[in-house]
Amino acid sequence: MSTTELTSRVQVLGAPGDRFDEILTPAALDFIGRLARTFADRYRDVLTERRRRALRLSSGSPLDFSLATSALRADPHWRVAPPAPGLADRRVEITGPPERRMTIDALNSGAQVWLADFEDATSPTWDNIIGGQLNLRDAIERRIDFTTPDGRGYRLGEELATIVVRPRGWHLTEEHLLVDGRPVPASLVDFGLYFFHCAQRQIDAGSGPYFYLPKLENAYDARLWNDVFVFAQDLLGIPRGTIRATVLIETVTAAFEMEEILYELREHSAGLNAGRWDYLFSLIKIFAHRPDFSLPDRTKVTMTAPFLRAYTELLVRTCHKRGAHAIGGMAAHVPGHDAQADGAALAKVRLDKEREAEDGFDGTWVAHPGLVPFCRDIFDGVLDGRLHQIDRTRDDVHVSADELLAVRRTAGPPTEDGVRASISVALRYFDAWLRGTGAVALDGLMEDAATAEIARAQIWQWLRHGAVERDTVLALLDDEIAALGAEYPWARVDDVRALFERTALARELPAFFTPDAYARHLVQHAGVTA
Numbered sequence: 001m002s003t004t005e006l007t008s009r010v011q012v013l014g015a016p017g018d019r020f021d022e023i024l025t026p027a028a029l030d031f032i033g034r035l036a037r038t039f040a041d042r043y044r045d046v047l048t049e050r051r052r053r054a055l056r057l058s059s060g061s062p063l064d065f066s067l068a069t070s071a072l073r074a075d076p077h078w079r080v081a082p083p084a085p086g087l088a089d090r091r092v093e094i095t096g097p098p099e100r101r102m103t104i105d106a107l108n109s110g111a112q113v114w115l116a117d118f119e120d121a122t123s124p125t126w127d128n129i130i131g132g133q134l135n136l137r138d139a140i141e142r143r144i145d146f147t148t149p150d151g152r153g154y155r156l157g158e159e160l161a162t163i164v165v166r167p168r169g170w171h172l173t174e175e176h177l178l179v180d181g182r183p184v185p186a187s188l189v190d191f192g193l194y195f196f197h198c199a200q201r202q203i204d205a206g207s208g209p210y211f212y213l214p215k216l217e218n219a220y221d222a223r224l225w226n227d228v229f230v231f232a233q234d235l236l237g238i239p240r241g242t243i244r245a246t247v248l249i250e251t252v253t254a255a256f257e258m259e260e261i262l263y264e265l266r267e268h269s270a271g272l273n274a275g276r277w278d279y280l281f282s283l284i285k286i287f288a289h290r291p292d293f294s295l296p297d298r299t300k301v302t303m304t305a306p307f308l309r310a311y312t313e314l315l316v317r318t319c320h321k322r323g324a325h326a327i328g329g330m331a332a333h334v335p336g337h338d339a340q341a342d343g344a345a346l347a348k349v350r351l352d353k354e355r356e357a358e359d360g361f362d363g364t365w366v367a368h369p370g371l372v373p374f375c376r377d378i379f380d381g382v383l384d385g386r387l388h389q390i391d392r393t394r395d396d397v398h399v400s401a402d403e404l405l406a407v408r409r410t411a412g413p414p415t416e417d418g419v420r421a422s423i424s425v426a427l428r429y430f431d432a433w434l435r436g437t438g439a440v441a442l443d444g445l446m447e448d449a450a451t452a453e454i455a456r457a458q459i460w461q462w463l464r465h466g467a468v469e470r471d472t473v474l475a476l477l478d479d480e481i482a483a484l485g486a487e488y489p490w491a492r493v494d495d496v497r498a499l500f501e502r503t504a505l506a507r508e509l510p511a512f513f514t515p516d517a518y519a520r521h522l523v524q525h526a527g528v529t530a
């Protein structure tokens with residue numbers, strides 16, 4: 001089949017934008033078409049399996065390590081690939097959306113890695129998705145710069161962070177690109193466009209096409225990614241094993257399959273990350289119907305909670321046993337927004353990062369450039385000149401299924417302030433997201449899609465278990481909607497309220513707020529152009 005025939009069945013429904021034609025070339029669209037067609041059935045299977053598993057768990061099926069893969073876990077011999085160029089030293093990784101100015105700031109931040117995020121930190125408007133791809137390509141070609149209206153100039157320095165791209169998860173589709181009349185899985189769009197345009201450029205620059213994989217639920221998801229990598233590398237003539245991917249362990253089911261996930265991706269694996277915020281969200285969601293899994297105010301659930309300690313300890317042990325990096329999670333404090341609160345908040349961040357480094361993590365995440373030297377110093381203090389501590393096997397760690405699920409020891413009712421804070425965060429974040437911004441600082445904390453999911457899911461769970469009265473929630477909702485409108489006269493209060501009602505107050509808890517909000521508010525078809 002010729003390229004033209006293939007391309008003619010790839011339709012671009014998003015509006016044209018400045019230089020979008022440099023990304024949406026016929027050859028790139030053909031590549032996306034091939035990916036989408038090749039993996040269409042597997043993708044549907046992944047989603048079906050996720051739904052079945054969620055149903056089984058919500059109807060009381062126990063969650064445990066799989067007997068079927070016990071031999072793989074017991075086999076001491078296999079290892080993942082050694083660290084790839086630019087990925088040995090990952091002491092500090094800065095995350096953020098691939099927005100033009102932030103791209104430059106993140107690359108210059110002094111962090112070892114920049115996670116260019118199309119998932120939790122990006123509202124997936126068509127402009128953000130294709131604009132982000134342009135920024136990445138411009139950055140790799142070192143032809144990215146930016147000038148503010150008041151004349152402040154931004155350009156790349158000499159020492160840059162290694163770029164690692166986080167595509168959207170398997171739960172999202174890209175409705176502005178159709179292949180054979182169907183929307184393309186968003187994961188394949190973000191991965192495919194970046195890989196097509198930047199893989200060879202990255203290799204030529206001495207690094208590689210590297211990825212972070214979000215919201216995996218099991219090893220089956222990882223196998224699909226691995227097969228996508230093999231197919232994409234073969235198609236572009238790039239040697240197998242060039243891609244490296246770090247998987248976020250940010251669902252409870254994935255925590256029971258860490259070794260299996262590393263194994264599926266082993267020639268492409270760059271380790272695991274403890275994605276703490278989505279992990280909490282996943283716990284709330286999967287056990288939404290269980291009163292003993294109902295957590296108190298978010299501020300009271302810290303990484304020292306026994307069930308979270310079990311998860312991070314198991315992650316480090318698993319990674320180091322298999323020669324892989326273990327990367328820590330995000331402390332949500334945004335420095336510099338509240339001088340009075342900064343001191344106490346930084347003291348908490350210090351404890352959190354010290355614990356990670358001492359537990360054996362090889363690096364950690366920051367959401368803000370102001371935290372890069374702070375966290376690097378903490379890791380340097382423990383690493384003592386080494387780039388990582390993968391050789392520190394944690395044979396002392398033994399984590400059982402019960403320990404991973406020992407939420408009841410932390411469970412408890414919310415306070416009224418906690419309920420109000422969750423409603424307020426969800427509303428203010430939804431408003432930002434609907435207007436195209438995927439990460440914001442609210443009350444000195446970084447809020448993104450993962451933390452907003454926690455906020456609205458906690459409200460649902462508290463209502464479900466009678467921890468708060470519906471009338472109280474409705475009264476607080478009225479208050480917070482009024483406050484949002486007063487603070488931001490341009491806020492989309494009606495859309496935000498309706499989104500909150502559908503995702504926090506409905507009879508059943510929707511799996512994510514993003515597919516609903518995306519379909520209703522971000523999809524704008526401009527017409528068929530290819």
Ligand SMILES: CC(=O)SCCNC(=O)CCNC(=O)[C@H](O)C(C)(C)COP(=O)(O)OP(=O)(O)OC[C@H]1O[C@@H](n2cnc3c(N)ncnc32)[C@H](O)[C@@H]1OP(=O)(O)O
Pocket residue numbers: 094095096097101102103105106117120121277278330334335336337366367368369439440441445446447448450451
């Ligand atoms: C749960 C998870 O998945 S965590 C990962 C996903 N979430 C994220 O990646 C969030 C990333 N962080 C951010 O987006 C931002 O830090 C925010 C929105 C939280 C706060 O941003 P701001 O309010 O602009 O912070 P602030 O005003 O202090 O920024 C100071 C400067 O640092 C820059 N900056 C802040 N955060 C970042 C970042 N993550 N990457 C690059 N530059 C950044 C700002 O652009 C600003 O630059 P300027 O001085 O050139 O104008």
Ligand SMILES: O=CC(=O)O
Pocket residue numbers: 120248250274275276277278279329330450
């Ligand atoms: O993606 C990271 C998380 O904490 O969620």
Ligand SMILES: [Mg+2]
Pocket residue numbers: 120214215248250275277278450
């Ligand atoms: Mg996440």
